[in-house]
Amino acid sequence: MSDDISKRCCLANESEPTVTRSTVPMWIIVVTLVLLFFGGLYFDSHGDWGNQKLYKPFTSAEQLETFQPKSGAAAVMAQGRASYETVCGICHGSDGMGKPGQAPALAGSEWVTTKGVNRLAHIPLAGISGPLQVKGQNWNLAMAAMGAALPDENLAAALTYIRSSWGNQAGEVTADEVRNIRAAIGNSPPMLSREQLLALPE
Amino acid sequence: MKNGIAIVFAAVVALGASWCGLVLAPTLQLGGAKLTTVLNSPDTYPLQRTGEASLGLQIYRANGCAACHTEQVRQDGIQAELMLTALGNYQPEDFKAFTESLFVQQALEPVTNALAINLKGWNGSLPFVFLTTSDKEIADKINQSINVPGVKSELRIVATGADLARGWGPRRSVAADYLYDQPVQLGRLRAGPDLANIGVRQPDANWQLLHLYAPKAVVPNSTMPSFKYLFAVRKIGAALAPEALKLNAEFAPAAGYEVVPTAAAKELVAYLLSLRANVPLYEAPFTPVTTKP
Amino acid sequence: MNPNENTFVACGSSKIDASLRVPLLALFGGAAVWLIVGLVLGLIAGIKFHAPEFLSTIPMLTYGRVAPAANDAVLYGFCIPAGLGVMLWVLARLSQMPLVLPMVPVVAANLWNIGVLIGTGGILIGESTGHPWLEYPRAAAVILFAAFLLIAVSAAGTFGWRRERALYPSHWFLFAALLWFPWIYSTASLLLNTVWLPRGVVQPVIGWWFANNLVFVWLALVGIGTAFYFLPKISGKPLAGSGYALFAFLTLVFFGAWCGIPASAPVPAWLPTASAFAALLTIIPILAIAIITIKTVFGSGVSCQGGPFCFIKFGVVCFVLSGLMYVASACPQSSRVLEFTWFGFAQTQLQLLGFFALIIFGAAYEILPKIMGGALPFPKLAKLHFFLTAGGVLLFVIPLAIAGVEQGKALMNPAIAFADANGVTLKFLRISTTGQLLILLGALLFALNIFVMTMKWQLALVKSLIAAVKAPLPEATAQRDQEVKV
Numbered sequence: 009m010s011d012d013i014s015k016r017c018c019l020a021n022e023s024e025p026t027v028t029r030s031t032v033p034m035w036i037i038v039v040t041l042v043l044l045f046f047g048g049l050y051f052d053s054h055g056d057w058g059n060q061k062l063y064k065p066f067t068s069a070e071q072l073e074t075f076q077p078k079s080g081a082a083a084v085m086a087q088g089r090a091s092y093e094t095v096c097g098i099c100h101g102s103d104g105m106g107k108p109g110q111a112p113a114l115a116g117s118e119w120v121t122t123k124g125v126n127r128l129a130h131i132p133l134a135g136i137s138g139p140l141q142v143k144g145q146n147w148n149l150a151m152a153a154m155g156a157a158l159p160d161e162n163l164a165a166a167l168t169y170i171r172s173s174w175g176n177q178a179g180e181v182t183a184d185e186v187r188n189i190r191a192a193i194g195n196s197p198p199m200l201s202r203e204q205l206l207a208l209p210e
Numbered sequence: 211m212k213n214g215i216a217i218v219f220a221a222v223v224a225l226g227a228s229w230c231g232l233v234l235a236p237t238l239q240l241g242g243a244k245l246t247t248v249l250n251s252p253d254t255y256p257l258q259r260t261g262e263a264s265l266g267l268q269i270y271r272a273n274g275c276a277a278c279h280t281e282q283v284r285q286d287g288i289q290a291e292l293m294l295t296a297l298g299n300y301q302p303e304d305f306k307a308f309t310e311s312l313f314v315q316q317a318l319e320p321v322t323n324a325l326a327i328n329l330k331g332w333n334g335s336l337p338f339v340f341l342t343t344s345d346k347e348i349a350d351k352i353n354q355s356i357n358v359p360g361v362k363s364e365l366r367i368v369a370t371g372a373d374l375a376r377g378w379g380p381r382r383s384v385a386a387d388y389l390y391d392q393p394v395q396l397g398r399l400r401a402g403p404d405l406a407n408i409g410v411r412q413p414d415a416n417w418q419l420l421h422l423y424a425p426k427a428v429v430p431n432s433t434m435p436s437f438k439y440l441f442a443v444r445k446i447g448a449a450l451a452p453e454a455l456k457l458n459a460e461f462a463p464a465a466g467y468e469v470v471p472t473a474a475a476k477e478l479v480a481y482l483l484s485l486r487a488n489v490p491l492y493e494a495p496f497t498p499v500t501t502k503p
Numbered sequence: 504m505n506p507n508e509n510t511f512v513a514c515g516s517s518k519i520d521a522s523l524r525v526p527l528l529a530l531f532g533g534a535a536v537w538l539i540v541g542l543v544l545g546l547i548a549g550i551k552f553h554a555p556e557f558l559s560t561i562p563m564l565t566y567g568r569v570a571p572a573a574n575d576a577v578l579y580g581f582c583i584p585a586g587l588g589v590m591l592w593v594l595a596r597l598s599q600m601p602l603v604l605p606m607v608p609v610v611a612a613n614l615w616n617i618g619v620l621i622g623t624g625g626i627l628i629g630e631s632t633g634h635p636w637l638e639y640p641r642a643a644a645v646i647l648f649a650a651f652l653l654i655a656v657s658a659a660g661t662f663g664w665r666r667e668r669a670l671y672p673s674h675w676f677l678f679a680a681l682l683w684f685p686w687i688y689s690t691a692s693l694l695l696n697t698v699w700l701p702r703g704v705v706q707p708v709i710g711w712w713f714a715n716n717l718v719f720v721w722l723a724l725v726g727i728g729t730a731f732y733f734l735p736k737i738s739g740k741p742l743a744g745s746g747y748a749l750f751a752f753l754t755l756v757f758f759g760a761w762c763g764i765p766a767s768a769p770v771p772a773w774l775p776t777a778s779a780f781a782a783l784l785t786i787i788p789i790l791a792i793a794i795i796t797i798k799t800v801f802g803s804g805v806s807c808q809g810g811p812f813c814f815i816k817f818g819v820v821c822f823v824l825s826g827l828m829y830v831a832s833a834c835p836q837s838s839r840v841l842e843f844t845w846f847g848f849a850q851t852q853l854q855l856l857g858f859f860a861l862i863i864f865g866a867a868y869e870i871l872p873k874i875m876g877g878a879l880p881f882p883k884l885a886k887l888h889f890f891l892t893a894g895g896v897l898l899f900v901i902p903l904a905i906a907g908v909e910q911g912k913a914l915m916n917p918a919i920a921f922a923d924a925n926g927v928t929l930k931f932l933r934i935s936t937t938g939q940l941l942i943l944l945g946a947l948l949f950a951l952n953i954f955v956m957t958m959k960w961q962l963a964l965v966k967s968l969i970a971a972v973k974a975p976l977p978e979a980t981a982q983r984d985q986e987v988k989v
Binding site for chain 2: 058060061062063064065066072074075076077083086087089090093094
């Protein structure tokens with residue numbers, strides 16, 4: 009391209025915008041650092057660093073744990089149902105009606121709705137074998153000490169659950185009662201028969 | 211040019227970091243989420259939708275229902291409340307005096323400001339929530355202290371917030387609520403009410419159909435447009451079809467005609483009725499209201 | 504800029520501008536049409552709040568379809584292609600280099616319009632994906648992605664072969680924008696718009712990340728990059744402070760990219776907390792951009808009188824406002840009131856129609872006479888366009904923002920029934936519909952200027968062609984002369 013043309017064209021050439029050279033001003037860096045600090049504090053106190061189970065308005069895993077509903081009748085019933093359905097319900101049925109040839113019903117069973125809980129609590133802790141009458145029906149089976157592996161609280165909750173579900177209306181079972189009975193019969197006691205069971209106080 | 215490479219590098223790092231933080235990390239953390247269990251229960255959550263309800267979600271998506279409705283409930287706080295369920299042989303006055311002395315004795319006086327104690331206007335009816343606090347430990351302490359024979363109180367965990375007070379749900383929405391949604395329709399504007407629990411709040415399918423056909427027939431001041439195109443108006447055959455909408459005179463079709471929902475309307479209603487996020491979960495605990503057997 | 508280099512540049516502005524004529528007409532023309540389509544759809548959606556039964560029997564025009572179709576037509580139909588057009592021109596000018604492969608952006612512009620057409624149609628017939636700002640069905644997404652890459656190739660080529668080596672702040676913003684879109688659009692489309700949807704709330708999280716990075720960050724990069732080019736150019740002063748500009752750019756890309764997860768989103772607390780943290784720091788780039796603008800504009804002695812300068816200045820003011828509104832809706836305390844209300848809608852509309860559209864209009868009015876080699880056909884209508892749009896935006900957005908605050912306050916109080924809480928917004932919505940109408944009128948004037956200009960140019964082209972055909976060929980004349988001599 010000849011110089012002539014270049015000169016002529018460049019007369020029409022607009023100047024492009026320029027920028028004044030300057031460094032990043034100090035004050036804005038300081039403001040950014042201050043915001044970073046406070047934002048970081050907020051993130052640290054509310055975000056719990058990626059905890060998958062922590063949602064607002066909870067701010068820490070401890071607080072979330074504190075507010076888990078663990079006491080109260082509803083919680084006991086819910087806990088009892090959970091224990092019952094994982095350990096007992098497989099044979100006795102989640103409706104408490106039992107299964108023919110496998111396990112007698114718990115709903116309306118005279119062994120469940122006893123006045124005290126001593127005799128009832130022995131069954132899951134020691135197991136039972138031999139002939140047994142439940143609601144006028146004859147059974148001849150054996151049940152191992154299915155409840156022995158459960159913690160006291162869970163077994164107590166499960167017993168409370170079967171005593172107040174499916175139309176049963178008997179009192180609750182406390183963890184202390186279960187603990188005392190467990191201490192009295194010791195580790196791996198022999199299975200009980202109907203007569204041995206009846207010999208125990210209600 | 212060095213300058214230019216540095217700038218491009220900075221942009222890549224900036225976007226890459228946010229990609230890792232807001233795309234990759236949530237995918238790794240929540241993308242593999244599985245069924246969870248309801249708090250204190252062996253039940254799993256959430257329930258798989260029926261085929262009809264799953265199709266209904268597609269009707270919901272196609273018609274952009276999320277433009278006006280959210281499916282997420284907010285929660286502002288969490289509280290412990292003590293509910294008196296039995297008084298035994300005591301009189302309400304005895305309980306009032308006893309509780310007040312308890313507060314003095316336990317040196318709870320300074321903190322009582324943080325507690326809402328509602329004994330003043332109590333007429334003795336049960337069950338009665340006599341204390342509300344955001345400090346669970348104090349609630350536990352008082353609950354143990356009033357443990358006298360015959361008196362029974364229950365410590366309940368209650369989620370609080372304006373959305374919840376409106377009856378839109380018992381707790382906030384959490385990730386588990388949306389496990390099966392394809393696509394998830396959270397919504398971003400409440401020109402209409404929240405639907406996270408519509409299946410619990412309005413479980414009547416006929417009401418839902420009427421509301422879709424003629425919103426003003428069931429909610430007089432509704433601003434929702436009608437979705438008449440999800441219904442068919444046809445001549446009544448031998449007899450009125452059992453699924454025909456029971457509309458009052460103002461909204462009814464011409465004499466001799468009936469309004470029947472199309473498959474799309476029925477699917478949409480099935481989906482709406484499947485929206486039930488009302489069970490307690492570990493991440494959003496509360497004490498459900500149960501009727502004791 | 505080195506003056507020696509400048510004189511060495513062969514045929515500067517005019518040749519560069521000529522190379523951009525066809526691509527920019529294609530991009531701006533399509534954008535103007537989609538803007539009108541989007542605004543009309545938005546108006547239909549707005550009217551439905553005064554008369555819910557308006558057009559309610561037509562499934563295609565139900566609110567839930569029209570509203571996202573309107574939003575997407577403005578964003579994908581207008582903002583992105585018009586922004587790309589301005590970007591091509593600014594990059595070519597800053598590089599002192601005619602556009603490389605000028606036909607590629609023309610093809611891309613047409614492809615893009617086909618994509619938006621499929622997308623808008625898809626939403627209206629119920630094929631929306633259901634993810635906000637990513638509603639376009641798969642077919643449209645593929646086309647849009649391809650079209651964007653084509654334009655990016657042309658832009659990168661122009662930059663790569665540039666004659667002016669020094670980088671200007673606009674380069675940073677525009678180059679980041681070229682990187683941003685393919686990354687976010689491919690990520691979001693591959694994850695949300697294919698058959699392998701991720702489980703549960705991962706979908707909205709990706710959706711929020713995408714929407715934030717497109718509607719907030721991408722628009723800010725292109726809009727501010729453009730403003731940083733035109734503000735000093737029109738005011739005749741240099742851009743005030745490369746340090747401020749660099750800091751604004753870096754904080755915008757680093758912190759802005761993390762915003763977008765709403766405070767009460769049903770996701771673990773660390774996500775909204777991280778977003779709120781980032782939103783707090785996003786105040787810095789907004790502040791820096793405001794300072795740069797003030798320093799560059801004030802004392803220039805250039806009055807704007809409804810011209811491009813007005814558009815761009817107003818656009819930056821809207822950016823600052825919409826940015827602050829964005830920060831407010833992410834801040835945990837205020838978000839409690841503002842969430843799920845019209846406030847968020849007001850903010851995005853201010854971002855799209857106040858900030859971005861105004862800067863694009865201003866840039867287009869500055870660019871069009873240059874690439875067409877003549878003044879605008881209706882310069883007075885362009886001025887009227889400014890007053891209509893600026894007034895319309897204020898009338899559209901301010902009542903909506905107030906409505907959002909009122910609605911939010913009412914929703915916070917469970918004693919107020921939901922229908923009553925919503926009722927407080929209706930009178931504000933009515934005012935905002937007037938604003939929409941004004942913006943639409945302005946857009947019609949914009950389209951008129953572009954189309955008359957295009958038509959004139961096409962007519963001139965046809966005329967010159969005809970003249971060329973009619974004119975006897977020089978060889979033929981020479982031969983005839985020889986014959987005569989013989």
